[in-house]
Amino acid sequence: MGISDSFFASRFNITERDLERYLDEALSRGGDYADLYFEYLATSAISMDESIVKSATQGVSLGIGVRVIAGERTGYAYSDDLSPEKILKAAKVAACIAEGPSQVEKTPLQEGPRRNLYPVIVAPTDTAFSDRVELVKRADKCARAYDPRVFQVQATYADNLRHVMVATSDGVLNFDRQPMARLNVRALARQDGGPPQSGHSGGGGRVGLEFFLNEKTPEHFATEAARQAIVQLNAIEAPAGELTVVLGPGWPGILLHEAVGHGLEADFNRKGTSAFSGRIGQQVASPLCTVVDDGTIRNRRGSLNLDDEGSVTQRNVLIENGILRGYLQDKLSSRIMGSPQTGSGRRESYAHIPMPRMTNTFLMPGESDPADIIRSVSKGLYCANFGGGQVDITSGNFVFSASESYLIEDGHLTRPVRNATLIGNGPESMRHVSMVGSNLELDEGMGVCGKEGQSVPVGVGMPTIKIDKMTVGGTA
Amino acid sequence: MRDLAAGIVKQALAAGATGAECTMSEGDEFSANVRMRELETLKEAGSRGVGLRILVGKRTGSAYTSDFSSEGIRLMVRQAMELAEVTTEDPHLGLPDPAELGSLEGDLALYCGEVAQMETPFKIDLAKQAEAAALDADPRISNSEGASCDTNLARHVFANSLGFTGEYRSSNCSLSAVPVACEGESMERDYWFSLARSFAGLEKPADIGRIAAERALRRLGAVKVQTQKVPVVFEPRTARSLLGNIFEAVHGESIYRHASFLAGKLGEKVASEKLTVIDDGTIPGLFGTSPFDDEGVPTRRTVVIERGVLKTYLVNTYTARKLGMKTTGNAARGITGNAGIGHGNLYMERGHKSPEEILKGIPNGFYVTELIGFGINIVTGDYSRGATGLWIRNGELAFPVSEVTIAGNLSNMLQNLEFIGSDLEFRGSTAAPTLCIGEMTVGGR
Numbered sequence: 001m002g003i004s005d006s007f008f009a010s011r012f013n014i015t016e017r018d019l020e021r022y023l024d025e026a027l028s029r030g031g032d033y034a035d036l037y038f039e040y041l042a043t044s045a046i047s048m049d050e051s052i053v054k055s056a057t058q059g060v061s062l063g064i065g066v067r068v069i070a071g072e073r074t075g076y077a078y079s080d081d082l083s084p085e086k087i088l089k090a091a092k093v094a095a096c097i098a099e100g101p102s103q104v105e106k107t108p109l110q111e112g113p114r115r116n117l118y119p120v121i122v123a124p125t126d127t128a129f130s131d132r133v134e135l136v137k138r139a140d141k142c143a144r145a146y147d148p149r150v151f152q153v154q155a156t157y158a159d160n161l162r163h164v165m166v167a168t169s170d171g172v173l174n175f176d177r178q179p180m181a182r183l184n185v186r187a188l189a190r191q192d193g194g195p196p197q198s199g200h201s202g203g204g205g206r207v208g209l210e211f212f213l214n215e216k217t218p219e220h221f222a223t224e225a226a227r228q229a230i231v232q233l234n235a236i237e238a239p240a241g242e243l244t245v246v247l248g249p250g251w252p253g254i255l256l257h258e259a260v261g262h263g264l265e266a267d268f269n270r271k272g273t274s275a276f277s278g279r280i281g282q283q284v285a286s287p288l289c290t291v292v293d294d295g296t297i298r299n300r301r302g303s304l305n306l307d308d309e310g311s312v313t314q315r316n317v318l319i320e321n322g323i324l325r326g327y328l329q330d331k332l333s334s335r336i337m338g339s340p341q342t343g344s345g346r347r348e349s350y351a352h353i354p355m356p357r358m359t360n361t362f363l364m365p366g367e368s369d370p371a372d373i374i375r376s377v378s379k380g381l382y383c384a385n386f387g388g389g390q391v392d393i394t395s396g397n398f399v400f401s402a403s404e405s406y407l408i409e410d411g412h413l414t415r416p417v418r419n420a421t422l423i424g425n426g427p428e429s430m431r432h433v434s435m436v437g438s439n440l441e442l443d444e445g446m447g448v449c450g451k452e453g454q455s456v457p458v459g460v461g462m463p464t465i466k467i468d469k470m471t472v473g474g475t476a
Numbered sequence: 477m478r479d480l481a482a483g484i485v486k487q488a489l490a491a492g493a494t495g496a497e498c499t500m501s502e503g504d505e506f507s508a509n510v511r512m513r514e515l516e517t518l519k520e521a522g523s524r525g526v527g528l529r530i531l532v533g534k535r536t537g538s539a540y541t542s543d544f545s546s547e548g549i550r551l552m553v554r555q556a557m558e559l560a561e562v563t564t565e566d567p568h569l570g571l572p573d574p575a576e577l578g579s580l581e582g583d584l585a586l587y588c589g590e591v592a593q594m595e596t597p598f599k600i601d602l603a604k605q606a607e608a609a610a611l612d613a614d615p616r617i618s619n620s621e622g623a624s625c626d627t628n629l630a631r632h633v634f635a636n637s638l639g640f641t642g643e644y645r646s647s648n649c650s651l652s653a654v655p656v657a658c659e660g661e662s663m664e665r666d667y668w669f670s671l672a673r674s675f676a677g678l679e680k681p682a683d684i685g686r687i688a689a690e691r692a693l694r695r696l697g698a699v700k701v702q703t704q705k706v707p708v709v710f711e712p713r714t715a716r717s718l719l720g721n722i723f724e725a726v727h728g729e730s731i732y733r734h735a736s737f738l739a740g741k742l743g744e745k746v747a748s749e750k751l752t753v754i755d756d757g758t759i760p761g762l763f764g765t766s767p768f769d770d771e772g773v774p775t776r777r778t779v780v781i782e783r784g785v786l787k788t789y790l791v792n793t794y795t796a797r798k799l800g801m802k803t804t805g806n807a808a809r810g811i812t813g814n815a816g817i818g819h820g821n822l823y824m825e826r827g828h829k830s831p832e833e834i835l836k837g838i839p840n841g842f843y844v845t846e847l848i849g850f851g852i853n854i855v856t857g858d859y860s861r862g863a864t865g866l867w868i869r870n871g872e873l874a875f876p877v878s879e880v881t882i883a884g885n886l887s888n889m890l891q892n893l894e895f896i897g898s899d900l901e902f903r904g905s906t907a908a909p910t911l912c913i914g915e916m917t918v919g920g921r
Contacts, residue, residue: 045813049733052566055814056559059540059552061525076519080542093520096596129562152733188735188855196734198855238860240883240919241703271511273621273656273665351523388850390862394656394665395698397879399849399862421851421860421881423919471700473851473860473881473919 002111006175007163008038012082016109019167021084023106025091026068027169030098033069033331034091035168037308038082039350042125045158048136051144056129063350066090069332070098078351107171112312117296117303118206123179124159127209132157135183139218143187146226149233151196152188155222157181166310174310179206180301180457182446185221189229197235199228200387200403203444205301205459216444228385228404231416238405238420238474244380245422245470246373246408249441251386253462257361257449258389258398259426260284260291264318264326265344265356265451266333268393275396275426276324284324285430288366291319293328295343295359301445302360302459309345309354316342318361319430330356348454358449362461366436370464373435375411381472382406382413383422396426399473421473429467437464477502478643480544481526481635487553488530489637493560495531495571496637499770499811500524503630508596510603511622513611518596527812530556534565540812568797572771576793576803577640579768580775584644585761588674591627591647599625602651602681609685610655616696617689619656621665626650632766640772648763651678653685657692664698664878666691666846671903673761691845694866698878701867701920707841708882708916709834709868712899714844715908719822721886722753723906724854726780726788727817728795728806737857737887741786747890749784750827757805757820764821764905771807771815778804780822792817823907827896831910834895841868842918844882857886863918881919889913 008014019036026034044058063080064087075097077090124132139155159181166174184202201224203216212218247255260276268274276284285291295304295313304313309331317325329337330345333356346357374382382405389400401421406413442461449458481498488496502524509517526549527540537559539552607623627649635641652669668688670679710718730736738746757775759765768774771793779787791799792807792815808818835843844865851860860883866873897910 046562053562053564054566055536055538056563057538057540057813058555058559059527059812061540061542063523063542073515074517076517076521078521078523080523080525090521097515097518129559133562152735154733188733190734195737196855198735198853238883240881240917242921271621272619273663275663351521353517353519390848390850392665392846392848392864394663395695395864395878397848397862397864399851399881401849401851401860418856419851419853419858419860420883421849421862423849423862423879423881425879471879471881471919471921473862473883473917475860475883475885475917 003173006165007040008165018084019109022087022091023167023169025088026066026095027104027106029095030100031068031070031095032104033169035067035166035309037065037350038165039063040163041160043160044125045156046133046136047156048140049154051140053133053136064090065350066094067353068094068097072336073097074332074353076353104169106169109167109173110171112172112174112310115305117298117305118179120179120206120208122208123161124181124209125161131209135212135218139183139185139222142219142222143185143226146223147189147230149189149191149230150187150226151190154186156184166306168310172310174306176305181207183212183218183221184446185225187225187229189233191233197229197232199225199232201225201228202446205299205445206303207299231404235416235418237476238417239381239472239476240474241471242469243472244377245467246377246380246382247462247465248382248384249437249439249462249464251443251460252383253362253443253460254386254389254400256291256363256462257358257460258391258400259424259429260319261293261358261361262391263393263396263426264328266327266329266337267356269327270333270337274393279324280326282324283322284427285319285322286433287322288436289319289322289430289433290317290364292317292364293358293361297360300360300442300459301447301457304359307343307345308347311341311343311345313343313359328356328358330354346456348456352454357451357456358458360442360459360461362440362442363436363463363465365438365440365463368435368437370437370439373437373464373466374408374413376435376466377408378410380408382408397423398426399423417474423471423473429470432468433465434468435466439463477631477633478635478641481633482641484528484549485635485637488528491553491557493530493532493557497529498635499527499809500633501630501811503628505628507624507626508600508603509622509624510600510607512620513604513608515600516622525811528552528556529812529814530560531569532560534567534569535560535563536569536814537563538812568794570793571636571638572773572793572803574638577638577772578774579642580758584765584767586673586765587645587647590675591649592629594627594675605681606651606653606685609682610653610689613686613689614693616657616659616693617655618658621654621656623653634770634772636772642768642772644767647673649675649678651681651684653688655689655692657696659696662696664692664695666695671763695864695876698876700879701877701918703918703920705915705917707838708913709841709843710911711843711845712901712909714847715911716906717847719824719906719908721852723819723822726790728789728791728799729817730854731789732795732798735855737854738786744786745784746786747781747784748893750896751781751784751890751893752825753781754779754825755790755819755822759821762821762902764819769805769807770809773803773805773807775805775820790817790819819905821902821905823900824896824909826898826900826909828898829895831897831899834897834910834912835868836871838868839870842877843868843873859884859886859889882916883919884916
């Protein structure tokens with residue numbers, strides 16, 4: 001596909017000549033590098049509450065972001081109008097960051113290699129609304145039928161289709177079409193007029209609607225949400241203090257995202273403000289730990305054919321057998337640090353400056369039988385599901401909130417416990433990983449990562465692991 | 477823009493809608509970041525958007541666009557109408573009663589023209605001064621995540637098919653600094669910021685940098701304490717987050733779904749009698765102020781908790797009808813969709829003791845300066861978060877503490893509020909003074 005066949009050419013008559021002209025304007029005051037990010041985003045959302053489809057929304061936003069880099073400085077401007085005058089104006093504003101004559105020889109635009117990690121023929125956004133409404137109706141019905149103690153169900157479905165085009169002064173011209181869909185279910189259960197408890201489940205990815213019909217059905221998510229709410233009805237107070245913790249497979253991989261991933265983003269490391277700064281080649285985790293960030297897994301929520309700077313995404317080994325191997329780079333950081341790019345430059349939208357971000361972050365499987373891991377603990381906590389997490393990059397302290405966990409007593413799961421936050425220090429906690437299971441699972445596709453006010457979709461994954469010591473924030 | 481919004485409402489009615497609401501917003505943003513005394517990022521742009529929600533009898537549909545051409549608007553109307561066919565009839569759906577519509581009179585001091593006049597070099601210099609003050613404060617401030625000066629100008633328009641049209645402008649400017657302190661193996665960052673409607677309202681750059689540096693420095697060498705139950709003091713910055721939790725718990729949607737530990741507690745004593753919580757969207761110049769809410773209902777002053785007794789929930793028209801109440805003027809939405817619920821200036825009434833007096837009475841306790849994580853369950857009130865702060869020993873701040881949790885249940889925490897400080901300050905749309913909760917579990921070693 002050439003630019004003439006691209007979405008932006010056919011819809012907005014944008015030619016390669018236009019792109020060259022905008023890049024020239026962006027570099028007219030000097031500067032080492034410039035790029036253009038065109039985005040057209042169509043979204044839809046449907047929500048059901050009290051068995052009523054209470055809202056349905058759709059819409060379009062579009063725009064272009066122009067960035068100019070001069071040394072370590074960045075100038076950025078954007079426009080939600082794709083007329084040449086407005087784009088040139090944005091390019092002029094972004095150009096102001098640079099002073100002096102242009103120092104850079106622009107490379108002619110050349111289309112990058114093409115591949116498709118999400119070959120979705122009909123994007124969910126382009127399907128009949130009645131088919132999508134059916135998903136929330138099925139979820140609502142199934143969650144209510146799961147157990148008579150379930151008394152409230154909310155099911156929400158959201159999808160989007162993003163067309164992007166990136167053109168850079170170092171010659172990259174790339175296009176992508178990025179579908180995304182997600183279904184979420186929340187259930188509340190109550191027993192004999194007692195206090196309610198909630199359960200939540202959700203997932204999706206860069207998939208077509210058939211994913212929800214054939215692979216992960218509304219009934220799958222509904223059953224899971226209802227099950228979690230029912231489990232919580234019998235939960236006791238969570239323990240407080242240092243304990244041995246076993247994390248289940250899949251979504252608990254958020255541990256890696258918080259404890260390791262953010263601290264390895266290159267922007268913090270080139271500035272020396274991360275707890276992992278200057279530690280490449282050092283042992284930062286137990287030798288059982290190999291942590292990977294991989295943007296190339298088919299149909300995953302965190303996957304991208306190209307990052308938001310037009311670079312091809314790849315599989316990056318961050319920690320290998322406990323040794324820190326590398327950081328997640330965007331173009332700016334890789335230039336300044338003199339490190340190879342990793343395809344990790346991402347942004348929320350055309351109105352945002354790209355920065356190093358994760359894609360799908362997971363721990364490679366080990367050799368332990370998951371059942372043996374639980375059996376090896378005489379007193380501890382098993383966490384099966386989590387809510388969100390957060391990290392203080394500089395100190396390395398991170399938290400995540402367990403939404404479904406059980407006491408481990410003499411090698412067996414016993415009572416479910418109430419929600420509690422777990423806290424640790426990134427490099428230190430990873431050294432306490434003493435067993436890694438053989439059962440790697442990726443999450444179901446509902447992660448959203450926030451950094452400096454920008455949200456992007458991500459994935460996580462992990463096998464069952466044992467951490468010898470973590471602080472559990474309960475009350476008992 | 478008002479005429480355009482009213483015109484879109486008419487277009488929707490002509491297309492068969494029985495009711496319509498149109499929201500429009502337009503904004504200009506500017507941001508200058510400096511780091512290690514050099515300019516790092518400049519960002520400047522403007523954007524706008526329009527959203528439409530239509531009613532067809534007891535069904536609804538919504539759409540939005542950034543394309544203001546007549547073709548773009550026609551498409552938006554068609555898309556909203558199309559969606560009304562897939563939603564279900566909802567008996568409580570509707571626009572506000574016409575008698576409830578309106579807008580506050582008088583100048584609410586939300587917009588200051590001089591913010592638009594601030595020159596780029598001037599704003600860069602403010603950020604540089606703030607960062608320099610932090611870097612120069614102490615040799616241990618050896619690194620920085622930078623300082624930034626941001627300005628925003630916005631215009632907000634709302635129109636509905638009951639004849640309401642309203643419009644207001646707002647301006648904001650902010651200045652912040654994020655220094656990093658290092659000593660031995662210990663590295664800590666903290667921040668300080670100032671937010672104002674006008675440049676004149678901003679704190680001095682030198683003060684922002686100095687306070688940020690002091691905050692980062694006092695965290696150096698933090699230790700993890702033993703697990704124990706002690707009194708916990710929230711400084712104003714962390715106390716604000718508890719107000720956020722109270723807001724979620726009195727949010728009309730959580731109430732009708734029974735998804736709040738405060739559901740069904742109207743008229744009951746839910747907190748210590750020292751606690752009074754007020755939501756007031758009418759205070760001139762503040763950050764939660766507006767002349768009307770996002771359904772065209774005037775904002776007002778609402779006492780939510782009065783001396784410990786829950787007086788009302790915060791609702792919009794829809795949740796008011798579900799709960800047999802009247803709207804409290806708290807409708808909020810983005811550019812489109814059904815109205816949700818937001819707060820105006822939500823604050824706790826100040827108490828009589830200074831923070832020093834509160835600390836003085838505590839032989840052994842924890843003073844919380846930062847909270848991380850999302851471990852709050854509004855359904856049950858279970859509360860468990862990561863915390864950083866200072867240990868209180870014999871009434872004084874003795875040493876820094878980190879990598880611990882604080883846990884309890886919001887319902888007990890509110891009943892157990894022992895002291896509310898006199899140091900109330902509005903630094904955003906929620907404001908709380910120093911608070912002391914009689915006992916919480918600190919999870920550590």
